[in-house]
Amino acid sequence: MQNEKPSTGRARRRGNASAFCILHLAFCITVVSGTTALLAQAGPYERQRIDETAATRGRALYAQHCINCHGSTAKGSDRGPDLIRSAVVLRDRLGQGIGPAIAPSATHQAKLTGAQIIDLSHFLHQRVESIASNRNARAPIDVLTGDLEAGRAYFNGMGTCSTCHSTTGDLAGISTRISDPVVLQQRWLFPTLRRSGPREVEVVASGTRAAGALVRLDDFSVTLRDGSGEEQSFTRGPGVIVTVKDPLAAHHALLDRHTDDDMHNVTTFLWTLK
Amino acid sequence: MIGRVGRPPTRLRRFGATWGRFAVGQVGRALGAWGACLFAGLTLLAQSGVQPAALRPLGNSWPMYNGDYSGRRYSALTAIDTSNVSSLAQAWVFRPDAGTAPAGGGGSTSVLIKGTPVVVNGVLYVTIPDHVWAVDARTGRQIWHSTWPSKGGWHIANRGVAVLGNTVYVETPDCHLVALNIADGREKWRTEICDLEQFYYASAAPLIVGNHVITGVSGDDLDIPGYVEAHDPETGTRQWRWYTYPEPGTPEAKTWPNAEAAAHGGGMTWGSSTYDPELNLLYLGTGNPQPVINGRKRQGDNLFTESIVALNPDTGKLVWYFQPSPHDTHDWDATQTPVLIDGEIDGKPRKLLAQASRNGWFFVLDRTSGRNILSKEYVRTNWTKGLDRKGQPIPDPAKEPQTDGALVSPNQGGGQNWPPPSFSPRTGLFYANATRAFSVYYLYQNENDEKPQGWGGNDRGGWSEAMLQAIDYRTGAIAWSHKWADSPSVRSGLLSTAGNVLFAGDASSNFVAFDAAKGVPLWHERLHTSITNGPMTYSLENVQYVVVGAGDRLYAFSLKP
Numbered sequence: 001m002q003n004e005k006p007s008t009g010r011a012r013r014r015g016n017a018s019a020f021c022i023l024h025l026a027f028c029i030t031v032v033s034g035t036t037a038l039l040a041q042a043g044p045y046e047r048q049r050i051d052e053t054a055a056t057r058g059r060a061l062y063a064q065h066c067i068n069c070h071g072s073t074a075k076g077s078d079r080g081p082d083l084i085r086s087a088v089v090l091r092d093r094l095g096q097g098i099g100p101a102i103a104p105s106a107t108h109q110a111k112l113t114g115a116q117i118i119d120l121s122h123f124l125h126q127r128v129e130s131i132a133s134n135r136n137a138r139a140p141i142d143v144l145t146g147d148l149e150a151g152r153a154y155f156n157g158m159g160t161c162s163t164c165h166s167t168t169g170d171l172a173g174i175s176t177r178i179s180d181p182v183v184l185q186q187r188w189l190f191p192t193l194r195r196s197g198p199r200e201v202e203v204v205a206s207g208t209r210a211a212g213a214l215v216r217l218d219d220f221s222v223t224l225r226d227g228s229g230e231e232q233s234f235t236r237g238p239g240v241i242v243t244v245k246d247p248l249a250a251h252h253a254l255l256d257r258h259t260d261d262d263m264h265n266v267t268t269f270l271w272t273l274k
Numbered sequence: 275m276i277g278r279v280g281r282p283p284t285r286l287r288r289f290g291a292t293w294g295r296f297a298v299g300q301v302g303r304a305l306g307a308w309g310a311c312l313f314a315g316l317t318l319l320a321q322s323g324v325q326p327a328a329l330r331p332l333g334n335s336w337p338m339y340n341g342d343y344s345g346r347r348y349s350a351l352t353a354i355d356t357s358n359v360s361s362l363a364q365a366w367v368f369r370p371d372a373g374t375a376p377a378g379g380g381g382s383t384s385v386l387i388k389g390t391p392v393v394v395n396g397v398l399y400v401t402i403p404d405h406v407w408a409v410d411a412r413t414g415r416q417i418w419h420s421t422w423p424s425k426g427g428w429h430i431a432n433r434g435v436a437v438l439g440n441t442v443y444v445e446t447p448d449c450h451l452v453a454l455n456i457a458d459g460r461e462k463w464r465t466e467i468c469d470l471e472q473f474y475y476a477s478a479a480p481l482i483v484g485n486h487v488i489t490g491v492s493g494d495d496l497d498i499p500g501y502v503e504a505h506d507p508e509t510g511t512r513q514w515r516w517y518t519y520p521e522p523g524t525p526e527a528k529t530w531p532n533a534e535a536a537a538h539g540g541g542m543t544w545g546s547s548t549y550d551p552e553l554n555l556l557y558l559g560t561g562n563p564q565p566v567i568n569g570r571k572r573q574g575d576n577l578f579t580e581s582i583v584a585l586n587p588d589t590g591k592l593v594w595y596f597q598p599s600p601h602d603t604h605d606w607d608a609t610q611t612p613v614l615i616d617g618e619i620d621g622k623p624r625k626l627l628a629q630a631s632r633n634g635w636f637f638v639l640d641r642t643s644g645r646n647i648l649s650k651e652y653v654r655t656n657w658t659k660g661l662d663r664k665g666q667p668i669p670d671p672a673k674e675p676q677t678d679g680a681l682v683s684p685n686q687g688g689g690q691n692w693p694p695p696s697f698s699p700r701t702g703l704f705y706a707n708a709t710r711a712f713s714v715y716y717l718y719q720n721e722n723d724e725k726p727q728g729w730g731g732n733d734r735g736g737w738s739e740a741m742l743q744a745i746d747y748r749t750g751a752i753a754w755s756h757k758w759a760d761s762p763s764v765r766s767g768l769l770s771t772a773g774n775v776l777f778a779g780d781a782s783s784n785f786v787a788f789d790a791a792k793g794v795p796l797w798h799e800r801l802h803t804s805i806t807n808g809p810m811t812y813s814l815e816n817v818q819y820v821v822v823g824a825g826d827r828l829y830a831f832s833l834k835p
Contacts, residue, residue: 046426075725084727085497085538090471132473132495135566135729139720145678185679186714186735217760218782220798252737255681255712256654260672263681263714 048093048125057116058123065110066120074127080107083124084131095121141182144268146261151269154262161266164250167273175271185267189258191251200245203234210234214244334813336393339434339479340694341810344614345548347696348770349811353818355773358833359787360797365819365832366414370400370407373421386806387823389434389479390694390767393812397456398821399437400828403429403447403477408459412814414830420459424448427475428492431692433546434479436487438507443487445476451489451505465510467491472498481547483556483587486513490543490558497538497564497727500579502547504590514590518543518560518578529575529600539572540564541579545609546694549587550625553642556587557614557627559598561607567675568603568717568730575600580608582629582637584644594644597666598631603674604657604715604733605686606633613697613704615747619647628747630695630706632688633657635667636750650750652743653689653710657682675715675731677722685713686733687763694808698770701791703744703753705770707778709763711738740764742778744793754793758782767808769820777820779805785822785829801829 062074069080076082083089092098095117102108102117112120155161165171178184193199198213201224210232212224222242223233234240246252332341332349341347354362370385391400391409398411404424408417427447436443441462442454449468454461468474468491478490486504500518505511518541520526522533530536542561549556563572563579578592580599585592598608608631615626615638627641634655638648646665658667673680689708696705713736721730740763742756758764758780766779776790783804787797807823820831 073723073725075723075727082534082725087469087472090473090496128496131728134718134721134727135732137716137718137732139718141677141679141716142719143678182679182716182734189681189714190712190735190737216782218780218784219759219786219795220784220800252739255683255737256656258681260676260680264678 047129048121050126050129051122052126054119055122055126058119058121058126061112061116061120062123065112069107074124084128089124089128092121092124094118097121098124140180143181143185143264144271146264146266146268148265148268148272150261151265151267154266155269159254159258159262159266160250171270171273174273176274181267181271184270185263188266188270189251189255189263191248193248196247199247202243202245203232203240204243205234205240217242217244332811335395336391336810336812338392338436338481339390339546340548340611341390343549343551344697345546345611345694346613346615346699346770347694347768347808347810348698348700348772350772351811351813351818352771352773353813353816354771354775354811354820354833356775356789356796359773359775361834362787362797362799362820362831363834364799365817365830367830368400368407368409368414368416368828369826370402370405370416370419370828372402372405373419385826386431387826387828388431388692388807389823390808390810391821391823391828392435392437393810393821394437396814398828399435399442400823401432401434401444403432405432406435406442406444406454406459408442408456409828411812411819411830412817414828418459420454420461422446422448422450422452425470427470428477430475430492431477432479433477433692436480436482438482438487441507443480443482443507445478445480445489447475447477449474449476449491451476451480451487451510453507453510463510465505465512467503467505468493472496474498478544479546481549481556482507483549486587488547488556488587490545490547492542492544492561494540494542494562494564494566495728497540499537499539500541500543500560502543502558502585502590504587516585516590516592518581518583520577526577526595529577531571531573535572536576538564539576539579540566541581542607543609545607545692546611548612548614548627550614550641553625554587555584555593555641557582557584557612557641559583559608559610559612559629559631561609562602562605564728565726566603566605566729567715567732568721568726569601569674570717570722571724571726573601576602580606580633582608582612582627582639582644584641596637596639596644596646596664598629598635598637599633599669600662600666601669602633603669604633604682606631606684606688608632609692610690611694613695614641615697615704616699617702617747619748626747628697628704630690630704630708630743630745632684632690633667634684634689634710636704636706636745637665638747638750648748648750652706652745652750652752653684653708653741655683655689673715675717675733677717677719679714679716679734681712682715682733683712684709685711685736685738686715687711687738691765693765694767696768696770696776697747698774698776698790700772700774701744701753701770702747703790704747705768705776705778705790706743706745707740707764707766707768708743709738709740711763712736738762740781742768742776742788742793744776744790756788756793756795764804766805766822769809769811771811777809777811777822779809779822779824783824785809785824785831799829799831802827 071077074083201214212226215223404422425448473495474493481488504513519536547558563576581597636652657673713733717731740761761781769777776788801824803825809822
């Protein structure tokens with residue numbers, strides 16, 4: 001995708017969420033004045049807002065009349081086409097498209113009322129929206145698939161975790177504090193400075209030395225907060241030596257060393273630290 | 275488009291009309307190098323024939339997204355060089371006002387410049403989704419502003435315009451190719467290039483090749499196929515469409531389990547294209563296969579997704595392909611610029627094509643045949659099991675997304691993303707503003723049914739560091755690397771010049787000029803935010819300007835008088 005596809009999925013989701021809220025509002029205004037305006041418009045931002053209650057009724061209709069040919073997930077079967085990928089469904093608004101398509105015929109024998117067709121429309125659009133947004137997790141991710149003892153061994157050995165961390169000290173009860181195993185896995189792999197505290201920096205220039213918490217650093221300047229709470233900035237250049245102590249450096253270096261088994265084993269082990 | 279703002283200056287009308295009658299009427303396939311008239315005047319164009327004039331280093335203008343057809347983003351201008359670049363100063367700032375026109379579907383438009391401006395005849399054209407501005411390239415004064423009443427589509431980016439004669443071409447998020455009058459921004463015609471209802475959108479910069487406007491499409495929410503189109507520059511009529519999946523019955527069709535999977539297999543065309551007038555070949559990279567993350571029911575290489583392809587621009591027929599990421603499951607679109615290099619391999623002159631691909635690998639191909647010459651990582655990765663006989667990476671199945679996670683490098687953002695790279699024939703170095711990153715790819719169990727669709731998983735979290743890599747195109751070796759201090763990732767494109775200067779941005783709002791050969795920073799300016807596009811350069815009345823976009827502003831720099 002464009003990262004943005006050019007963007008990340010996260011950025012895109014934000015865009016989608018705000019657009020959806022706006023759409024939601026626009027839709028509410030539209031429904032008050034009837035559906036004509038809605039039907040006259042097209043495009044993803046004007047796509048049908050799902051009425052969940054109607055979709056539930058539509059699901060029952062689908063199970064009764066459609067499921068044998070179009071499949072339990074509406075993705076089609078040998079007897080009927082995929083409805084998620086159906087241009088008729090994608091172009092449909094409140095049954096105006098699928099209504100004529102399922103008019104009684106040799107292949108569509110059910111005689112549905114106008115209201116039922118709208119219910120079915122809500123159900124099918126609900127399915128489409130579900131697929132279109134399935135980059136987001138909707139079910140728990142099970143990451144506790146590793147070997148507890150192998151995780152313990154890696155923690156105390158090759159992984160060098162125990163050189164900085166203690167299962168009876170800072171990590172005691174970690175799985176009580178973090179309620180989701182996948183969050184635990186992400187956090188020990190990629191810890192953030194927010195939890196570790198700021199990086200320490202030392203700047204030596206013209207024989208003087210300043211040290212403190214790193215506030216900002218780029219190739220051309222550095223800013224620190226010294227022990228008195230004052231900020232000091234320095235221009236970087238020849239003769240200015242900047243040394244940053246990153247408490248997370250060891251975590252970053254380990255990313256090249258962890259195997260996927262190590263990752264699952266350590267997560268499984270840490271999860272036992274109740 | 276509607277909603278013009280500003281008055282058309284007579285100067286523009288005159289240029290547009292003169293140039294347009296000539297170009298539209300006479301530029302044919304053999305004279306595909308329309309940019310030639312901008313470099314060297316009409317005489318050269320008349321003589322050019324198959325002369326690859328547009329592959330020559332850029333002169334005064336910047337007439338297309340990448341500056342010229344080669345995609346090198348290398349300018350022949352030398353007024354700014356390593357000895358004086360430290361005297362660069364701000365010449366003007368343009369802050370586009372999108373007004374109150376709503377974004378697609380409503381809301382207000384926030385300006386974020388991700389496209390590269392085009393400069394012709396002293397006028398600069400810059401875009402965001404649904405908006406085009408014409409700006410005096412000397413002063414930054416707005417000449418006109420054209421807006422598009424959108425029906426929707428992802429408003430993620432617009433890469434810029436194409437210009438031919440008296441027409442400016444732009445794609446819109448709601449799937450239109452729109453032709454504007456260059457003098458005043460009025461709409462000439464519009465044509466639909468994709469179906470918004472199927473969740474396509476459009477963001478690419480069109481490319482003019484001969485009598486064709488080449489367009490690409492985007493969209494990966496649902497499983498839809500990618501394609502490239504050519505349109506008539508005068509009417510917008512579609513001339514051909516090439517789908518990024520193989521015809522049933524061809525050997526490549528066997529890289530999919532069945533025809534339905536192939537025809538719903540993605541491969542969007544949102545990157546930038548390049549063109550060799552001498553070979554008359556159009557080059558582009560294609561995007562990720564669908565479903566994006568769950569590839570378990572699309573076993574095989576999944577051609578022509580994540581491929582570099584060469585097409586005949588007159589027929590849309592495929593001439594050759596090379597696949598940087600066979601059977602991708604990490605969203606690593608191979609849409610990075612296929613850069614054309616006239617270089618030497620083993621002492622022999624060769625027509626080459628190079629890409630620093632999103633998957634972290636640098637490829638050099640023979641652009642006549644597509645045969646691989648070099649494949650090497652430009653950032654360290656962990657997802658391959660070596661190379662196949664064609665020089666294509668072999669994906670490690672263990673590093674495909676897993677239900678309990680797979681630790682993968684690079685992350686979804688990739689070693690490089692859309693920000694354009696640069697190649698300097700002066701240094702022989704290919705420059706990539708690169709990221710080394712890790713994340714964990716998860717396959718969602720509840721989406722792992724008999725017919726996965728959409729994404730079915732994603733990556734999460736991670737750690738990254740950014741660096742400017744200067745790659746020797748002959749060996750793939752990193753000649754020099756500048757690790758950006760405290761920058762997890764960068765979104766700045768690159769520009770190199772005959773003055774031996776390389777322009778780049780970091781993640782701390784700095785616009786930086788390097789000695790292109792040595793990688794030493796020579797000048798920098800801290801802007802109000804980080805750079806969000808590819809820098810470009812042009813010259814007017816012997817003043818060389820360097821223009822870069824940062825968020826909602828365009829900054830122009832020139833030497834202090």
